[in-house]
Amino acid sequence: MQLTVRSTNANTPPVVPEQGEVHAVGASPTGDWVGHAGDLAAWLDNAWHFVTPSSGWRAWDESTGEFQLWDGTAWAPVPVNMQNLDGVGVSAPSDTTNRLTVRSPATLLTHEGSGHQLKINKASSGDTASLLFQSNWTGHAEMGLSGSTGFSIKVSPDGASWTDALSFDPNTGAATGAAVQSDASDTTAGRLMRADFGYGPGNLLGSVSENTGTPTGAVIERGHNANGEYVRFADGTQICTFxxxxxxxxxxxxxxxxxxxxxxxxxxxxxxxxxxxxxxxxxxxxxxxxxxxxxxxxxxxxxxxxxxxxxxxx
Structure with a gap:
């Protein structure tokens, strides 16, 4: 079970073997291994013990960092397509849909010397590549690429009806969704203010304009010419002085x-x-x-x- 060998196709026994050390003997063994070509040699209780492998056995070669396969006559590296597993379950069973299942207080994915990426890939634009957050197996939040190439965040009270809270256009990066103002008169509590619907240092001063009472330009406009000075406000008030x-x-x-x-x-x-x-x-x-x-x-x-x-x- 979970066989590990110090070397594969070895023909010369080590001079000072360690207790429990195992080698996959090659085709031309010498010394204490003579007559045991192809066997597994294990150093136990200060003596070599030999086991004949069966066709299909696999072993991890510590010296090469590869899986080795006994094909009935020799050990050879396991082809990559034979290293795949149909499923892996850690403290929980996997199935045909959830081929990797982990049940634990936490899951850690860390780097190996620099950065680390977790990739979620989908076959086509209309498919879904996302992270789904559940409570008692009912979905309440999802983020990712849901049926398009635009990143979105969705929420649900019951796992059946969903609201697109925030969506980002993949070409411009502009945000839309229920969490964003729908127009300049939208003052719904908790919504995010759009730059073109709200006011800040960048657009408080400028050219004023309005549409049916709703400002569509800056709040204050100030200027002057040979005939005097003027100040205009977004509500339609204008003051001229000279x-x-x-x-x-x-x-x-x-x-x-x-x-x-x-x-x-x-x-x-x-x-x-x-x-x-x-x-x-x-x-x-x-x-x-x-x-x-x-x-x-x-x-x-x-x-x-x-x-x-x-x-x-x-």
Whole structure:
């Protein structure tokens, strides 16, 4: 049983053999082995004992690290296709489906000097190559290549109905699945935020836009040009600011101040009539503002010192 030999096809006995040492004798033995060609020589109780092998016996050769097969006339290395086993069970029986079965508190697969890979290969894209996690023989989680070449993680409450929690596109690496936001308005608790649906340092500032109330661009947009500065927000709010130049007034005794109107083109067009406000820049100076009407929304303007009700004669 589980025969191990120090050497195969040996013809000369060792000078000082060890207790239990076994050799597969060759075709031309000498010394104490004469007349025992092809036998197994075992050193037991300070004497050689010989056993004639039967055809088909196998032995592990310690000197070569190979299995040897007795074919009835000589020992020869066992062909690779004859070293395969139909199944292996460790503390549990194997079967035609589970050809390797291990029952133990843990299973260790380690390296032999560097790295180590565990390979799970399938025949075609539509087949499955995965790891299935069970509880009391009921599947609750599975990860791997399930019916495609994209890596996925699935979960199940009962082993019958399954949910694709996370799937990765094999071409782009992009993630989808029940664990990921389905759209920008999806705020389901526990879901992972997509980069194109959420906000962070990379997209908080930029060009704002929205679709039926849902932001589709950045949150804040800021800019300036010759007509002033503007700030736009994702909810549609826009603020434009500008410092108008001073205008001289004509003072007629007993009359109000008068001046020609200034025209200001907004640095960014409004989509609806804006609310306009302003302030003067000196004591006893007044400013009047005309609110733009609907024809003045697209970069039109307001007039200065035209609202007489806001002025006082000085």
């Amino acid at each position: 410092t108008l130049p001073a205008v001289d007034c004509t003072n007629t005794e007993g009359a109000l101040f008068a001046s020609s109107a200034l025209t200001w083109d907004f640095p960014m067009a409004f989509a609806a009539t804006p609310c306009v406000s302003g302030s003067g820049g000196a004591v006893d100076r007044f400013i009047g503002l005309d609110t733009p009407d609907t024809t003045q929304v697209n970069c039109k303007v307001l007039s200065v010192l035209s609202d007489s009700s806001a002025l006082s004669a000085k």
